[in-house]
Structures are given as C-alpha cells and as structure tokens.
Amino acid sequence: MSQSLIVFEALAAKGIALSKSQLLRLERVGKFPTRVTISHTRVAWIESEIDQWIAARIAARRQLVAA
Template identity: 60%
Template sequence: MSQTLIPFETLREKGVTLCKVQIWRLEKAGKFPRRVKVSAARVAWVESEIDAYVERRIAEREPAPKPALVGVAA
C-alpha cells in the first residue's frame, strides 16, 4: 500500500477532475479522502486513498446495458 503523498495537481492524472472547492465539499461530507497538511500553504492526499476512491467510483456506476442480439428470435 502506497503512503506517497500527491498534490492537487496530480489528482487529475489519477482520474479526479474535480475543482478544489468541490473536493473540499466532498471531504467535509466524508465522501472524499481527507487531505494531509504538508506545510502552512500546501496540502496533499495519500495516493492509496485516492486510488481506492477512484476504484469505488468505478464500482458504483451502473452496469452498461447489454447489447441487443441482431437476428436472434426471442
């Protein structure tokens, strides 16, 4: 499990395209991993927690509709 800290700028590479305000709102609601204060002016997130968040979002999506079979009598 990675304990690497990643900055806001790296979240996009992980598939998180939310703005800073939306991330803050989701954090406050307990729906996004909490940030880690790195310094007075910088925050980051634990990489493994972001990866798990993205995996959960993928798992929560609705399944794709099954394609219709063409030419098959029901």
C-alpha cells in the same frame, strides 16, 4: 510502511478534474479522502486512498450497469 502523497496538481493525471473548493466540500461530507496538511499553504492526499476512492466509484458504476 511507506505511503505516497499526491498533490492537487497531480490529481488530474488520475482523472480527477475537480476544483479545490469542490474537493473540500466532498471531504467535509465524507465523499472524498481527507487531505493531509504538508505546510500552512500546501496539502496532499494519500495516494492509496485516492486509488481506493477511484476503485469504489468504478465498482459502484458496475453495480448500476448490472442492475
């Protein structure tokens, strides 16, 4: 099973315009997928987990609108 990684710079293309420090804060409290260490200076995220996170936020918004 192949999994794609997405680096910080590519998150903006998915509509995620958060700073590195804000992403780290969200990760620590379990509100954003956990990063994968590529090297001692580079991290990435599993693209499918990012897509699931986006889908969950869209679903949550739809529930608020329907309520």
